[in-house]
Amino acid sequence: xxxxxxxxxxxxxxxxxxxxxxxxxxxxxxxxxxxxxxxxxxxxxxxxxxxxxxxxxxxxxxxxxxxxxxxxxxxxxxxxxxxxxxxxxxxxxxxxxxxxxxxxxxxxxxxxxxxxxxxxxxxxxxxxxxxxxxxxxxxx
Amino acid sequence: xxxxxxxxxxxxxxxxxxxxxxxxxxxxxxxxxxxxxxxxxxxxxxxxxxxxxxxxxxxxxxxxxxxxxxxxxxxxxxxxxxxxxxxxxxxxxxxxxxxxxxxxxxxxxxxxxxxxxxxxxxxxxxxxxxxxxx
Numbered sequence: 001x002x003x004x005x006x007x008x009x010x011x012x013x014x015x016x017x018x019x020x021x022x023x024x025x026x027x028x029x030x031x032x033x034x035x036x037x038x039x040x041x042x043x044x045x046x047x048x049x050x051x052x053x054x055x056x057x058x059x060x061x062x063x064x065x066x067x068x069x070x071x072x073x074x075x076x077x078x079x080x081x082x083x084x085x086x087x088x089x090x091x092x093x094x095x096x097x098x099x100x101x102x103x104x105x106x107x108x109x110x111x112x113x114x115x116x117x118x119x120x121x122x123x124x125x126x127x128x129x130x131x132x133x134x135x136x137x138x139x140x
Numbered sequence: 141x142x143x144x145x146x147x148x149x150x151x152x153x154x155x156x157x158x159x160x161x162x163x164x165x166x167x168x169x170x171x172x173x174x175x176x177x178x179x180x181x182x183x184x185x186x187x188x189x190x191x192x193x194x195x196x197x198x199x200x201x202x203x204x205x206x207x208x209x210x211x212x213x214x215x216x217x218x219x220x221x222x223x224x225x226x227x228x229x230x231x232x233x234x235x236x237x238x239x240x241x242x243x244x245x246x247x248x249x250x251x252x253x254x255x256x257x258x259x260x261x262x263x264x265x266x267x268x269x270x271x272x273x274x
Contacts, residue, residue, distance in 0.1 A: 026252045033168060033255075043168065050161040081204060082159055085232040088252045089162040 010138040027091025048132040051090040094124040143177040154196040156186040158205040183213030203231035211243045
């Protein structure tokens with residue numbers, strides 16, 4: 001496919017990610033760093049890949065904690081906090097917001113609430129992961 | 141691990157952060173601002189660097205890390221007499237500011253830290269270093 005057409009597809013994808021609130025100004029800043037030449041090409045892809053790997057692991061760890069007969073809500077708190085930090089650093093806004101929504105349920109020590117909140121986090125993460133993966137394929 | 145950008149300002153920055161993606165983003169910002177960057181994965185690694193005699197102009201700490209937290213590390217480092225080093229707390233935790241400032245941090249910045257916030261902080265460290273040399 002011609003380079004210009006691929007570029008147009010990539011731009012449309014990125015625009016969609018911004019307008020739907022999937023990513024925020026932090027992601028824009030990471031892109032700017034790469035485009036300004038201050039960072040190596042592939043910097044955004046490296047950040048996205050690290051985030052995907054971290055988030056995959058954290059979500060699996062939270063699910064395992066919630067699967068226990070007695071839930072350690074302090075550990076759930078710690079993991080959600082980690083995911084909030086990493087999602088905010090990469091600009092994955094909807095994942096960050098889902099983590100913030102999660103807090104009320106582990107503070108209330110509600111297993112059912114936590115499971116619902118985890119489902120939302122997972123859903124938002126899957127969406128942004130798919131978009132990031134498409135972005136990286138188009139950039140290649 | 142030490143990272144160095146071209147045209148270094150000779151500002152030595154220590155970044156203490158356990159989450160990989162946060163470490164990559166912040167270290168890239170610091171390199172963009174021409175700092176020499178050393179990475180530590182938790183508070184204990186940071187304390188060990190100071191115990192080895194390493195010198196830094198600025199240290200950025202995440203709050204919650206395994207082995208030793210950011211505030212715990214600040215207490216230990218300040219107790220070594222490192223009162224001149226600028227210590228900055230960085231966290232996504234809404235209650236982190238008090239935890240950092242109460243133990244002697246100079247500044248707290250909520251995550252995600254932006255270049256617009258980090259730039260003036262580094263400039264202030266540069267200015268102070270120049271004044272101290274006069």
